[in-house]
Each structure stands twice: as structure tokens, then as C-alpha cells.
Amino acid sequence: MFSEKVINNLSNSSWIRLMFEEGERLAKIHGADKVYDYSIGNPYAEPPKEVTDSLKKHILGEEKGIHRYMSNAGYVDVREKVAKLLQEESGVELSYNNIVMTVGAAGGLNVVLKSILNPEEEVIVFAPYFVEYNFYADNNGGKTVVVPPDTKTFEPNIEAFEKSINNKTKAIIINNPNNPTGVVYSEATLNKIASIIEAKEKEYGITIFVISDEPYKEIVYENIKIPSLLSIFKNAIIVNSFSKSLGLAGERIGYIAASSKIEQIDLLIGALSFCNRTLGFVNAPALFQKVIADSLKAKVDIGEYEKRRDFLYEKITSLGFECVKPQGAFYLFPKALIEDDVEFVKRAMKYNLLLVPGSGFGCPGYFRMSYCVKFDMIENSIQAFEKLVEEFK
Amino acid sequence: MFSEKVINNLSNSSWIRLMFEEGERLAKIHGADKVYDYSIGNPYAEPPKEVTDSLKKHILGEEKGIHRYMSNAGYVDVREKVAKLLQEESGVELSYNNIVMTVGAAGGLNVVLKSILNPEEEVIVFAPYFVEYNFYADNNGGKTVVVPPDTKTFEPNIEAFEKSINNKTKAIIINNPNNPTGVVYSEATLNKIASIIEAKEKEYGITIFVISDEPYKEIVYENIKIPSLLSIFKNAIIVNSFSKSLGLAGERIGYIAASSKIEQIDLLIGALSFCNRTLGFVNAPALFQKVIADSLKAKVDIGEYEKRRDFLYEKITSLGFECVKPQGAFYLFPKALIEDDVEFVKRAMKYNLLLVPGSGFGCPGYFRMSYCVKFDMIENSIQAFEKLVEEFK
Known part of the structure; x- marks a missing residue:
């Protein structure tokens, strides 16, 4: 009845968007402060002056x-x-x-x-x-x-x-x-x-x-x-x-x-x-x-992103994740703790951690974290990562 | 080097847009008040309160x-x-x-x-x-x-x-x-x-x-x-x-x-x-x-369009154009004075009248006028229409 190609694609739709919608769902159940949503590149920052x-x-x-x-x-x-x-x-x-x-x-x-x-x-x-x-x-x-x-x-x-x-x-x-x-x-x-x-x-x-x-x-x-x-x-x-x-x-x-x-x-x-x-x-x-x-030379406060990158990169690598230190954008792309990145991401969801599997970027075995989020979310999420890592020890 | 289909389509591009661009060009040469641009459905009216x-x-x-x-x-x-x-x-x-x-x-x-x-x-x-x-x-x-x-x-x-x-x-x-x-x-x-x-x-x-x-x-x-x-x-x-x-x-x-x-x-x-x-x-x-x-029940002042429709329809039909009286939108679609609507529209351009040929709507022999324009433009354009009609007598 509809476009067959579109309907087929719907099922292997965007991991990013799936996780974004899941984050909104979980936030309604557990409260936004209990959900650690690293899914989407949706800057939390307000536009500059x-x-x-x-x-x-x-x-x-x-x-x-x-x-x-x-x-x-x-x-x-x-x-x-x-x-x-x-x-x-x-x-x-x-x-x-x-x-x-x-x-x-x-x-x-x-x-x-x-x-x-x-x-x-x-x-x-x-x-x-x-x-x-x-x-x-x-x-x-x-x-x-x-x-x-x-x-x-x-x-x-x-x-x-x-x-x-x-x-x-x-x-x-x-x-x-x-x-x-x-x-x-x-x-x-x-x-x-x-x-x-x-x-x-x-x-x-x-x-x-x-x-x-x-x-x-x-x-x-x-x-x-x-x-x-x-x-x-x-x-x-x-x-x-x-x-x-x-x-x-x-x-x-x-x-x-x-x-x-x-x-x-x-x-x-x-x-x-x-x-x-x-x-x-x-x-x-x-x-x-x-x-x-009117704003071509303006940008959001990059220092805020750098602070997040430094904190998160340090924490994630201390927890034993392999990860290239990014020099730009607001993503980390660590190696998953098991080969199956989709399974890894699913297990992270138990701790209300929303990550995007590397398979969603043509690179299985890794996962993406978008850190253009509030700093206290990052801080609060670390205990969830600790629990997740514990599972794989 | 580029998409062949797109390049082929470029040449028979939109008549509406062609006329709109031509109107902007002519306005620069003759002054905006000397060009009677009926080409595009680009409401002159400001949004409502x-x-x-x-x-x-x-x-x-x-x-x-x-x-x-x-x-x-x-x-x-x-x-x-x-x-x-x-x-x-x-x-x-x-x-x-x-x-x-x-x-x-x-x-x-x-x-x-x-x-x-x-x-x-x-x-x-x-x-x-x-x-x-x-x-x-x-x-x-x-x-x-x-x-x-x-x-x-x-x-x-x-x-x-x-x-x-x-x-x-x-x-x-x-x-x-x-x-x-x-x-x-x-x-x-x-x-x-x-x-x-x-x-x-x-x-x-x-x-x-x-x-x-x-x-x-x-x-x-x-x-x-x-x-x-x-x-x-x-x-x-x-x-x-x-x-x-x-x-x-x-x-x-x-x-x-x-x-x-x-x-x-x-x-x-x-x-x-x-x-x-x-x-x-x-x-x-x-x-x-x-x-x-916030504005779902608002709309631009329809009375203003009705005034334009009534004036223009009366003038155009008095000049001898065949035209169905529209009950909506802000267009008139009169019959051209010769069979070849593209030729007719070209001849209208001599008087700085910008019309769109009916061929551009799958209906040759007619032309479209968009009257979502300033009223004095309509009034001033009538003398141009009179000259145009004169040509075909």
C-alpha cells in the first residue's frame, strides 16, 4: 500500500533517532535526571547573543x-x-x-x-x-x-x-x-x-x-x-x-x-x-x-564542550575503555567491551545509559556518545558506567 | 559532469520563477513602480498580528x-x-x-x-x-x-x-x-x-x-x-x-x-x-x-484580496478577456488573445506586464495573473493592458 522501499528501511532506521526517542520515553518513566542520554547531537546550549x-x-x-x-x-x-x-x-x-x-x-x-x-x-x-x-x-x-x-x-x-x-x-x-x-x-x-x-x-x-x-x-x-x-x-x-x-x-x-x-x-x-x-x-x-x-562570526561557547570532552574522556578511559581523544565535534567513539556493539548498547540501557552502536555508523564494535549535554548529566552518569563495566569483568 | 536530467530540466524550468526573476530585473532598470509583476504567488501582505x-x-x-x-x-x-x-x-x-x-x-x-x-x-x-x-x-x-x-x-x-x-x-x-x-x-x-x-x-x-x-x-x-x-x-x-x-x-x-x-x-x-x-x-x-x-485561526485580510479580485476581474473582462470569476486563491486565469500563450506573454512584457503562460500549468492558450500585490500596482497596470489589447485589435 505504501512505498516498499521506505517500509523496509523503517525497520533498520536510525539508531540515533531510536535512542533519542527511547531517551524521551525513559525520561517520562524515571525522570529526566535519572536518564543519561548520550544519543543525539542536539546541542543543549542556547544560541549565542x-x-x-x-x-x-x-x-x-x-x-x-x-x-x-x-x-x-x-x-x-x-x-x-x-x-x-x-x-x-x-x-x-x-x-x-x-x-x-x-x-x-x-x-x-x-x-x-x-x-x-x-x-x-x-x-x-x-x-x-x-x-x-x-x-x-x-x-x-x-x-x-x-x-x-x-x-x-x-x-x-x-x-x-x-x-x-x-x-x-x-x-x-x-x-x-x-x-x-x-x-x-x-x-x-x-x-x-x-x-x-x-x-x-x-x-x-x-x-x-x-x-x-x-x-x-x-x-x-x-x-x-x-x-x-x-x-x-x-x-x-x-x-x-x-x-x-x-x-x-x-x-x-x-x-x-x-x-x-x-x-x-x-x-x-x-x-x-x-x-x-x-x-x-x-x-x-x-x-x-x-x-x-548577523551571526557568521559567532559560535556557542566551545570551552563548555572542551570541559565535557576532557572530563568524559578521562573518566571513560580510566574505566578501561579504548578511545581516540577527539579534537573536535562533541562525540566520543570508544570501543565496546564486547564485539557485539548492539548487544553492548542494549545492556547499557539497563542503567538508563543511552549510547549509539557503532554499527549505526558503518563501524561495528564501537559506540558513540554525544556529550553536547548538561555537565551534571555527565557527572551523574559515571556511576552507571561503573556498573556497566562491572558486568563485563 | 552534472545530473543530465536536472540540466535538461533547467531549460524548461518554472515559468513562474522565470517571470519572477525577470520582474526583479526589470524593476532595477525601470523602477519597481513601472513594472507590473503578476508572476508569483508571493503575498505582499504582512503576517497578521x-x-x-x-x-x-x-x-x-x-x-x-x-x-x-x-x-x-x-x-x-x-x-x-x-x-x-x-x-x-x-x-x-x-x-x-x-x-x-x-x-x-x-x-x-x-x-x-x-x-x-x-x-x-x-x-x-x-x-x-x-x-x-x-x-x-x-x-x-x-x-x-x-x-x-x-x-x-x-x-x-x-x-x-x-x-x-x-x-x-x-x-x-x-x-x-x-x-x-x-x-x-x-x-x-x-x-x-x-x-x-x-x-x-x-x-x-x-x-x-x-x-x-x-x-x-x-x-x-x-x-x-x-x-x-x-x-x-x-x-x-x-x-x-x-x-x-x-x-x-x-x-x-x-x-x-x-x-x-x-x-x-x-x-x-x-x-x-x-x-x-x-x-x-x-x-x-x-x-x-x-x-x-499560536495563529491557527488567524489569516491575512481576505477582504483586501477580494477587493483586488473584483477590481481586476471587472477591468480584465471589460477589456474583452474571457475569464472565469474565481471564488478563491488570488489568481485570475484569462484566455490569451492569441492561441500561442507564450508569444502573448512575451508581447505583454513590452509593456512591463509580467504574466505566466498557461502552458506552465498544462493549459496552453491561457495566462495566469497573481493579484496578491499592491493595489496601486493593479490600478497602474490597466493602461498597460489597454495598450496590449490594442495590439491585437
């Missing part, structure tokens, strides 16, 4: 016409500001005509894939990865090819990457800092990827787009700078959102920035704008376009 | 957590209010679990079609119709079947509809009041459609969903009441937005309401929520969910 000030300015200013349709690509003044910022960061010349405002990064990724994919073309992703990419590629007639993880460093597995390219390869997705590991890919790694792409493009006579999914770009520790992919890759397409950096996950505001170095860039921008419209997004939410334009 | 009051309440109230992710289906309290309103209107029992909040009606239509369509299944539409439906069906693996227009009344052509159903039919889309004609389908017509569907469902052993795309439902004149499709059709799925009724086109806020009478309704709601997520919408914009919940 720049956002609330901008909202007030636009709402109280009695400005006319701010809720109407605009061009499908978004307001020109907003796109100009985004272009200027990215040009400063990357050194690559950009104008408003390289930018399309989108309904978050998830919207942006679908728009990009729709614009570039022909049937059966392939999109390479590096495990562990955000598994929604599979749906996004499939929605738009393509499919993902997964490069297996290097579980030592959780940097991209370069050898396996090289082998995964063929004449059907249309794009790769780089998610840096990475969800779920929090690992920041080094510039050396990115340069190696760039060389391989250049060689393979020549070998097969194809164009490979590098899609940079970078909602965590602003969330990095110890003054690490994430290099701009616009300066490393010729065919770079940035997809970003303000969900994490400004705490606006529910407002669905983001953008696409396509490099000026892409051949026929104007045609691509036309296609992106067209797909933004015809996929049903139409345009990025109007008011929040204006708001992010 | 309920909307601005609600925005102020939520922004100034320093409420916590209002910009975060929530369930993919939307806030439960908002869905409850929408359900209650629709239950009052239709007499059909509904709960929050029949409602999924969406990124406007365009987002909602894509989510519905993704959830129900299997490859090559058909969606019946009645010409003249909003041609974006073609993209929405194609995005999700289906295709539209167009019922030719009845240009006498512009009500659905019932005989042709009956013939268009086959064992591949999965849904029909009803857009009432209709864009582009402004015609309100009578209850008798809707009942006839219901009988035909019931008979055909039995004949072929299939389920046919009736998707009601109803962003103009609140914009009706002379106290006409649009009957609720929930009370007429068993397998009714309402898709609505607040773009027109609250003047919030740019904010992308709407909902899906699926009838409790649909078999396995819980599975359908699960599928809708899943598709809302995986198509990249994730959830309807958070703040505006709250805002519309």
Missing part, C-alpha cells in the same frame, strides 16, 4: 516583507556575507553567486547530490560515517561506496580509498571534524586524498566532486584550525549548517558553497538552485537567513 | 531550548493543536499522531509521495495544475498523469478522470481552491470523484490516496466554505502550508494530516516521519511550528 539580538532586531524592527519568498538560492545580501567569510578563510575568490542557502546541511547534501548524480553513480564515504548519507545518495539515484575504517587513528584509510575509485565515482564526502569519532583529519591526509583524486580523474577522464559536510568545523579544541577544503580541492562543494555552531538544529538553516574553480560553475549553481526548489525545500527559512548573516 | 505577537512572545520570553531538534514529526503540542482544528472542521477523529509538521506544502508533498510511491506508479493531476507536481512525482520514482482541462468551468473533467485510472494509479492530487484558476471545486464534483475512486479501487484491488494540496483553503470569497476532504475521501492526506494564509511563504512551514480511516495509519505516519528525516528536511523549522500553533 548575536543570534538572539538579531532575532529581536528583525522581529521588533517591524521590517516589511521579511517572511516572503525570495530567490530559491536565498537572499543576495546573505549569500554575499557567506561568500566573503569563506573567501577570507580559503583565499579562493567567491561571490554570492557561489552560494545557495539551504534547509540545513541535510537539505544541502540532498540538493548537491540531486544536482550532480546520474543513475548508478557512486559517492565514496569513509567509515565510520553518518549513515544518513546512504539515504541521501539513494534518494537521488546514486549509491554510497564505503571505505573501511582505520580503527587505529580513525583518519581516512588512504589505500582502501584509492582502490574504491572507479569510472562510476562521482563524489566523495568528507566530514571533518568527524561524526562519530570527533577526529580531525590532518592536512597531510587531505593532501594525499587530493593527489589520488587528481590522478584518478585523469586515469578515468572523470570529475570527482569533494563534498565537505562540515557542521562541526567551528567546534574544535586547542586552537586547531581546520583547513578550508576550497583551498585543497579543485572541485570542492562545501555544505554547512548552523545547527551545531549556533545551536540552531531545529531551525534548519545552512548553505552550499561551490568553488569558483569548478568548470561551468554557473550551470552548477543554476542546478543547485533548481533542485533546492524542486526537491520541495523552495528556499532556506527566510528569517533565519537574516539571523545567521 | 497573531503571528507577530507569537514571534515576540517566543523571542522575548527567553524560552529555553526552542531552537533544538525535536521528533522528526514535529512538536507534539503543535501537532495536537493542528489535529484538534482539523477534527473540528471535518468531524473525523484525529490526534497528534495523524500529523507531521513539514517544510511548507512543497516539502510535505515530497514526503507524502516518497512514502507511498513504488517505481512507475502514477499520480493523477487535473489540468490546469501546479507543474511542480511533475518534479515531485519524478523525484520519488513516480509519474504524473494529466487529466485534460474542462475550459468551460475549470472544474475537474470527470469523464477524462475516470479513464485515466488504471492498476498503476496510486494517488490523485486535488488543489482546491485551484492554482492557477482560483476556481473552487463544488462538493458535488468532489463526491463524484469519490464514487469513481471507490469503484476503481474495487475494480483493480488497489488503494488510491487523495492528496489535498490546500494552501489556498483559507482564501475564499463570499463566505464560501471549502468542504474538508477528510470527510469526503477515506484515504485522504491533507498537505497544507501557512505561506498564503499567514503570509509566511519564505519561512517554509506546513503540515501533513493523514486520515485515521487509512488502513495501517500508524505505519504511514512512521513512513512520513522517516521520509521527512531522510529527504533532508529533518523537521519543520522549530520556531515557526510554535508560531503557527
Whole structure:
């Protein structure tokens, strides 16, 4: 009666969302303070002052016409500001005509894939990865090819990457800092990827787009700078959102920035704008376009996340978990205490600990913890972890 | 290099959007007051007081957590209010679990079609119709079947509809009041459609969903009441937005309401929520969910639209145009003065008159005028129409 494909997918739906809903259910039974919900990347932090000030300015200013349709690509003044910022960061010349405002990064990724994919073309992703990419590629007639993880460093597995390219390869997705590991890919790694792409493009006579999914770009520790992919890759397409950096996950505001170095860039921008419209997004939410334009240099308090990372990483590793220390995002990705990560996560639920199995990121044997939560939840959860670890001794 | 299908479609892109962009271009050259832009349904009116009051309440109230992710289906309290309103209107029992909040009606239509369509299944539409439906069906693996227009009344052509159903039919889309004609389908017509569907469902052993795309439902004149499709059709799925009724086109806020009478309704709601997520919408914009919940009974001043309709209809028909008098929406759909509507619209552009050819709605020989514009623009445009008519005498 309904779409068979959708109904089949429903049963192996998102682990993140399953755990998020389970957390809400348990909170109703036991009280929110008795549930340790590490499931979803839903920042607890309120947006910074720049956002609330901008909202007030636009709402109280009695400005006319701010809720109407605009061009499908978004307001020109907003796109100009985004272009200027990215040009400063990357050194690559950009104008408003390289930018399309989108309904978050998830919207942006679908728009990009729709614009570039022909049937059966392939999109390479590096495990562990955000598994929604599979749906996004499939929605738009393509499919993902997964490069297996290097579980030592959780940097991209370069050898396996090289082998995964063929004449059907249309794009790769780089998610840096990475969800779920929090690992920041080094510039050396990115340069190696760039060389391989250049060689393979020549070998097969194809164009490979590098899609940079970078909602965590602003969330990095110890003054690490994430290099701009616009300066490393010729065919770079940035997809970003303000969900994490400004705490606006529910407002669905983001953008696409396509490099000026892409051949026929104007045609691509036309296609992106067209797909933004015809996929049903139409345009990025109007008011929040204006708001992010006023808040481009703002971000939530990263110090608060760093405090959580340090505390939790120390506790988790003291308890005997193997874990790479993340340099960005707000996730830990420790190794489970048994091989079966799903079973491990189920056993954690007995202690009201909500974790996401690594299988949900194409990397079984591990689990993800999202620590963009209240600090006292983290503190209170440690006794639950102690009990859990006790079980496996 | 890019998606061939998208690039091919770019050239026969939306006439509405083409004219909208042309209007912006001409306004820069000649000044906005010298351009008579009837191209797009982008309400000039500001949102009603309920909307601005609600925005102020939520922004100034320093409420916590209002910009975060929530369930993919939307806030439960908002869905409850929408359900209650629709239950009052239709007499059909509904709960929050029949409602999924969406990124406007365009987002909602894509989510519905993704959830129900299997490859090559058909969606019946009645010409003249909003041609974006073609993209929405194609995005999700289906295709539209167009019922030719009845240009006498512009009500659905019932005989042709009956013939268009086959064992591949999965849904029909009803857009009432209709864009582009402004015609309100009578209850008798809707009942006839219901009988035909019931008979055909039995004949072929299939389920046919009736998707009601109803962003103009609140914009009706002379106290006409649009009957609720929930009370007429068993397998009714309402898709609505607040773009027109609250003047919030740019904010992308709407909902899906699926009838409790649909078999396995819980599975359908699960599928809708899943598709809302995986198509990249994730959830309807958070703040505006709250805002519309505070404004469900509000609407823009319909009297203002009625004044425009009456003035423009009188002028246009006095000038010799054939036109059905619309009872709803904010469009007129007059017959062009020559057979070739595209040529006619091009000739109108010489007088800075921006019209949309009927070909853009599957109904050549006509043109659409969107009169949700400032009244003095309408008044000033009449001399341009007089000159245009003169040409064809």
C-alpha cells in the first residue's frame, strides 16, 4: 500500500533517532535526571547573543516583507556575507553567486547530490560515517561506496580509498571534524586524498566532486584550525549548517558553497538552485537567513564542550575503555567491551545509559556518545558506567 | 559532469520563477513602480498580528531550548493543536499522531509521495495544475498523469478522470481552491470523484490516496466554505502550508494530516516521519511550528484580496478577456488573445506586464495573473493592458 522501499528501511532506521526517542520515553518513566542520554547531537546550549539580538532586531524592527519568498538560492545580501567569510578563510575568490542557502546541511547534501548524480553513480564515504548519507545518495539515484575504517587513528584509510575509485565515482564526502569519532583529519591526509583524486580523474577522464559536510568545523579544541577544503580541492562543494555552531538544529538553516574553480560553475549553481526548489525545500527559512548573516562570526561557547570532552574522556578511559581523544565535534567513539556493539548498547540501557552502536555508523564494535549535554548529566552518569563495566569483568 | 536530467530540466524550468526573476530585473532598470509583476504567488501582505505577537512572545520570553531538534514529526503540542482544528472542521477523529509538521506544502508533498510511491506508479493531476507536481512525482520514482482541462468551468473533467485510472494509479492530487484558476471545486464534483475512486479501487484491488494540496483553503470569497476532504475521501492526506494564509511563504512551514480511516495509519505516519528525516528536511523549522500553533485561526485580510479580485476581474473582462470569476486563491486565469500563450506573454512584457503562460500549468492558450500585490500596482497596470489589447485589435 505504501512505498516498499521506505517500509523496509523503517525497520533498520536510525539508531540515533531510536535512542533519542527511547531517551524521551525513559525520561517520562524515571525522570529526566535519572536518564543519561548520550544519543543525539542536539546541542543543549542556547544560541549565542548575536543570534538572539538579531532575532529581536528583525522581529521588533517591524521590517516589511521579511517572511516572503525570495530567490530559491536565498537572499543576495546573505549569500554575499557567506561568500566573503569563506573567501577570507580559503583565499579562493567567491561571490554570492557561489552560494545557495539551504534547509540545513541535510537539505544541502540532498540538493548537491540531486544536482550532480546520474543513475548508478557512486559517492565514496569513509567509515565510520553518518549513515544518513546512504539515504541521501539513494534518494537521488546514486549509491554510497564505503571505505573501511582505520580503527587505529580513525583518519581516512588512504589505500582502501584509492582502490574504491572507479569510472562510476562521482563524489566523495568528507566530514571533518568527524561524526562519530570527533577526529580531525590532518592536512597531510587531505593532501594525499587530493593527489589520488587528481590522478584518478585523469586515469578515468572523470570529475570527482569533494563534498565537505562540515557542521562541526567551528567546534574544535586547542586552537586547531581546520583547513578550508576550497583551498585543497579543485572541485570542492562545501555544505554547512548552523545547527551545531549556533545551536540552531531545529531551525534548519545552512548553505552550499561551490568553488569558483569548478568548470561551468554557473550551470552548477543554476542546478543547485533548481533542485533546492524542486526537491520541495523552495528556499532556506527566510528569517533565519537574516539571523545567521548577523551571526557568521559567532559560535556557542566551545570551552563548555572542551570541559565535557576532557572530563568524559578521562573518566571513560580510566574505566578501561579504548578511545581516540577527539579534537573536535562533541562525540566520543570508544570501543565496546564486547564485539557485539548492539548487544553492548542494549545492556547499557539497563542503567538508563543511552549510547549509539557503532554499527549505526558503518563501524561495528564501537559506540558513540554525544556529550553536547548538561555537565551534571555527565557527572551523574559515571556511576552507571561503573556498573556497566562491572558486568563485563 | 552534472545530473543530465536536472540540466535538461533547467531549460524548461518554472515559468513562474522565470517571470519572477525577470520582474526583479526589470524593476532595477525601470523602477519597481513601472513594472507590473503578476508572476508569483508571493503575498505582499504582512503576517497578521497573531503571528507577530507569537514571534515576540517566543523571542522575548527567553524560552529555553526552542531552537533544538525535536521528533522528526514535529512538536507534539503543535501537532495536537493542528489535529484538534482539523477534527473540528471535518468531524473525523484525529490526534497528534495523524500529523507531521513539514517544510511548507512543497516539502510535505515530497514526503507524502516518497512514502507511498513504488517505481512507475502514477499520480493523477487535473489540468490546469501546479507543474511542480511533475518534479515531485519524478523525484520519488513516480509519474504524473494529466487529466485534460474542462475550459468551460475549470472544474475537474470527470469523464477524462475516470479513464485515466488504471492498476498503476496510486494517488490523485486535488488543489482546491485551484492554482492557477482560483476556481473552487463544488462538493458535488468532489463526491463524484469519490464514487469513481471507490469503484476503481474495487475494480483493480488497489488503494488510491487523495492528496489535498490546500494552501489556498483559507482564501475564499463570499463566505464560501471549502468542504474538508477528510470527510469526503477515506484515504485522504491533507498537505497544507501557512505561506498564503499567514503570509509566511519564505519561512517554509506546513503540515501533513493523514486520515485515521487509512488502513495501517500508524505505519504511514512512521513512513512520513522517516521520509521527512531522510529527504533532508529533518523537521519543520522549530520556531515557526510554535508560531503557527499560536495563529491557527488567524489569516491575512481576505477582504483586501477580494477587493483586488473584483477590481481586476471587472477591468480584465471589460477589456474583452474571457475569464472565469474565481471564488478563491488570488489568481485570475484569462484566455490569451492569441492561441500561442507564450508569444502573448512575451508581447505583454513590452509593456512591463509580467504574466505566466498557461502552458506552465498544462493549459496552453491561457495566462495566469497573481493579484496578491499592491493595489496601486493593479490600478497602474490597466493602461498597460489597454495598450496590449490594442495590439491585437
